[in-house]
Amino acid sequence: MKPIKIVHLYPKEMNIYGDNGNVLVIKKRLQWRSIPCVVAACGVNDKLPSDTSIIIGGGGQDAGQSLVASDLQQKSKTLNKLSQDGVPMLMICGMYQMFGHYFKTQDDIKIPGIGLLDIYTVGEYGRLIGNISVKTRWGDIVGYENHSGRTYLASDTTKFGDTAIKQGNNGKDKTEGATTNNIFGTYMHGPILSKSPIFADFLIALALATRGQNIELQPLDDAIESRALDVAKTRPR
Amino acid sequence: MPGLIIESLSKNFVAKSLELIPGGVIIVTGTNGKTTSTKMLTHVLRGQKKVLTNSTGSNFVRGIIAAILLHSTWLGKLDYDIAVFELDEAYAAKFVDIYQPRGMIVLNVMRDQMDRFGEIDYTARLIQKAVAKTTEFVVLNRDDPRVQNMSKDAPKNIYYFRVSQALRSLFRNDDELHKEGDNIVGVGANKADVELIDIQKNGQIKVAVNGQDVQFGLSAKGTFNAQNAMAVLAAGLALDYSVDIITTRLSEVKAAFGRGESIKIDNKYLILQLVKNPSGFRHALISGAQNNQTVTMLAINDNYADGRDVSWLWDVNFKETGGVNGLVATTGSRATDMALRLKYDDIITDIVKEDLLVCLKASLSRTPAGGCLVIYTTYTAMLEIRKLLSSMTKVDKI
Numbered sequence: 358m359k360p361i362k363i364v365h366l367y368p369k370e371m372n373i374y375g376d377n378g379n380v381l382v383i384k385k386r387l388q389w390r391s392i393p394c395v396v397a398a399c400g401v402n403d404k405l406p407s408d409t410s411i412i413i414g415g416g417g418q419d420a421g422q423s424l425v426a427s428d429l430q431q432k433s434k435t436l437n438k439l440s441q442d443g444v445p446m447l448m449i450c451g452m453y454q455m456f457g458h459y460f461k462t463q464d465d466i467k468i469p470g471i472g473l474l475d476i477y478t479v480g481e482y483g484r485l486i487g488n489i490s491v492k493t494r495w496g497d498i499v500g501y502e503n504h505s506g507r508t509y510l511a512s513d514t515t516k517f518g519d520t521a522i523k524q525g526n527n528g529k530d531k532t533e534g535a536t537t538n539n540i541f542g543t544y545m546h547g548p549i550l551s552k553s554p555i556f557a558d559f560l561i562a563l564a565l566a567t568r569g570q571n572i573e574l575q576p577l578d579d580a581i582e583s584r585a586l587d588v589a590k591t592r593p594r
Numbered sequence: 595m596p597g598l599i600i601e602s603l604s605k606n607f608v609a610k611s612l613e614l615i616p617g618g619v620i621i622v623t624g625t626n627g628k629t630t631s632t633k634m635l636t637h638v639l640r641g642q643k644k645v646l647t648n649s650t651g652s653n654f655v656r657g658i659i660a661a662i663l664l665h666s667t668w669l670g671k672l673d674y675d676i677a678v679f680e681l682d683e684a685y686a687a688k689f690v691d692i693y694q695p696r697g698m699i700v701l702n703v704m705r706d707q708m709d710r711f712g713e714i715d716y717t718a719r720l721i722q723k724a725v726a727k728t729t730e731f732v733v734l735n736r737d738d739p740r741v742q743n744m745s746k747d748a749p750k751n752i753y754y755f756r757v758s759q760a761l762r763s764l765f766r767n768d769d770e771l772h773k774e775g776d777n778i779v780g781v782g783a784n785k786a787d788v789e790l791i792d793i794q795k796n797g798q799i800k801v802a803v804n805g806q807d808v809q810f811g812l813s814a815k816g817t818f819n820a821q822n823a824m825a826v827l828a829a830g831l832a833l834d835y836s837v838d839i840i841t842t843r844l845s846e847v848k849a850a851f852g853r854g855e856s857i858k859i860d861n862k863y864l865i866l867q868l869v870k871n872p873s874g875f876r877h878a879l880i881s882g883a884q885n886n887q888t889v890t891m892l893a894i895n896d897n898y899a900d901g902r903d904v905s906w907l908w909d910v911n912f913k914e915t916g917g918v919n920g921l922v923a924t925t926g927s928r929a930t931d932m933a934l935r936l937k938y939d940d941i942i943t944d945i946v947k948e949d950l951l952v953c954l955k956a957s958l959s960r961t962p963a964g965g966c967l968v969i970y971t972t973y974t975a976m977l978e979i980r981k982l983l984s985s986m987t988k989v990d991k992i
């Protein structure tokens with residue numbers, strides 16, 4: 358089998374809040390199972406590899422976001438094709454927003470996204486900041502959110518999970534994140550995959566499927582992961 | 595906290611008091627190195643002058659008011675020649691509205707406590723505002739693009755410090771933290787007044803001052819302290835001190851509390867390294883790696899003053915830096931998160947105990963006589979650890 362290709366989208370521009378850790382988690386959990394993998398950085402002006410198995414994108418600063426906005430439009434067609442093919446994509450915070458239709462800033466400027474997720478985002482004064490716990494089909498997932506944008510889902514778009522009021526997508530409808538095909542968008546930093554090994558392995562299984570491998574993943578010892586999850590749930594917002 | 599009461603009583607209090615200091619006020623700001631640099635500059639100036647400083651590490655405007663109150667005569671007169679204040683980014687921006695400083699040192703702008711400030715570009719704008727209101731001179735870091743950018747609003751006397759190309763991979767700015775390997779290219783061939791050329795194992799550093807080579811020793815060990823010394827050297831030049839006097843005084847300064855501070859317990863050596871953000875942690879690990887420790891303890895709290903968000907631990911490469919070795923223990927409210935982070939760098943944690951006292955005792959008991967225990971610790975955990983240690987041995991008061 359060709360090695361699993363983990364594509365790290367915009368590692369130079371979108372890399373704060375520890376989201377690079379998601380790439381490390383996927384890589385290590387493959388290596389611990391002796392499944393060959395390579396990490397490919399894909400930046401501005403780089404072509405997305407056609408043999409991509411999984412794409413990871415992180416949060417960034419406003420400046421980083423505007424640097425990648427127009428380049429992402431160039432990649433939109435390929436990303437759409439990969440998404441149709443079932444390639445899993447995990448997009449955090451800023452990248453999550455840009456996978457939607459648009460981001461309207463506080464000054465009423467509309468920055469177009471690529472619309473692979475049927476969502477839109479409106480900038481507001483006052484950020485949603487703090488520890489967050491979300492109920493999902495992979496169990497409780499914890500993270501840390503920090504965003505001024507409020508994201509709204511189209512009525513037929515699936516939320517990533519349920520959370521409490523005053524946090525998550527928009528602070529109002531108790532939803533967090535969104536998913537379409539195998540694209541998963543969320544506001545959760547942490548990095549999210551570090552304390553949710555079930556979700557991480559779910560993404561790995563999807564990545565293996567792009568290589569035609571539908572194998573059962575060998576279980577790993579996740580005692581520290583689940584203890585860290587329990588601790589995080591007890592911490593103040 | 596007397597400062598809190600006075601602050602609300604009189605907004606003019608600070609301005610009126612500081613106007614009486616003939617040499618004006620020098621502000622030290624930036625994300626990392628404020629406390630050490632303030633201590634260094636104060637010591638350099640104290641060779642000839644009476645210096646008012648907020649030496650308690652209380653770096654907010656309140657701390658300055660407390661310093662003024664504590665050091666005023668009963669007639670309200672401040673008998674000082676010059677003042678050196680450490681201020682964090684947000685308070686530096688507030689302070690300049692109250693009183694315009696004569697000089698300012700801007701060390702760096704790194705990711706830190708973003709749950710308070712939001713973004714580092716925003717933090718840079720706060721400092722830029724403070725720089726614009728500085729009257730006489732600023733000292734800027736040539737290797738940090740966000741700091742270098744502040745030159746456009748600065749008063750006309752700008753003094754730059756930087757590190758040599760050979761040292762650049764040790765001193766990465768935030769945008770360079772994620773680059774692999776040693777190929778870090780400097781901002782350019784721009785001139786700097788002070789350049790760090792080399793750090794030797796024996797603590798000697800080599801510096802080019804306006805192109806002239808100078809060599810001297812530093813009691814405050816560690817890569818970051820050497821960079822702080824460059825900023826202070828540049829500030830000394832701005833204040834018309836001779837290179838000789840500055841370097842002699844600099845070499846005498848001991849590490850600030852928790853910044854590579856060494857404490858002896860029985861026959862064991864304990865080194866405290868404060869860590870607050872990815873860049874600072876990286877420097878602490880590089881410096882810590884030189885101690886050949888038998889036990890490494892990592893104390894991670896997530897209280898408000900530490901920052902509630904612990905995701906920054908994933909922006910630090912623990913393997914590459916070699917600063918975690920020997921027996922490994924993690925502690926603090928996020929002890930498990932730290933152990934989890936190490937696991938993904940293939941480092942096994944031997945002891946995970948959230949309780950600081952329990953972990954400290956276990957780590958000390960596993961440190962042999964003559965051995966060294968290195969503790970990397972967040973801010974609130976450090977305060978607690980120093981308190982625990984003071985019941986076991988002599989620890990300097992903060």
